[in-house]
Amino acid sequence: MKGNLTIQEERKLKLIEDGLTYDEENSCWIAKYPWIFNRSKLPYNFSVALARLKATKKETEKAWSNTMHRISRKKNQDMLDRGVAEKLLKSELDYEGPIFYLPHNGVYKSYSSSTPVRIVFNAAASYQGISLNDLLAKGPDVMNNLLGIKL
Structure with a gap:
């Protein structure tokens, strides 16, 4: 390859x-x-991330029942339990380096019994023209070209 x-x-x-x-x-x-660019260039995007969180919460409460809200909370707890996310300690909240919040939201599929809610993180979301995807190296495309596959 x-x-x-x-x-x-x-x-x-x-x-x-x-x-x-x-x-x-x-x-x-x-x-x-x-990192492929200087991470000190990250703009502080707290206001946009907070607005996104509030909009997601409002959407969840309006469009879906409290059941979906509870399922979303269970998904968050599942990420903590599996170790793919962690709660910050109070001492970590005093961090003074660059911070860039990763917006996320739930994608709801009421017809799915196995995964009615899927948490989606959006590293392509930009703030002041910069996204996390812009600053991190991406690996090579390892997907097969569908045009090259013979059936």
């Missing part, structure tokens, strides 16, 4: 690979953010 990559793609892939370490004790991979 590396033979088909541009030099820029190879550099980004190396940055991603160099940031990966396997934690044998906890049987998990740890990944560093593969």
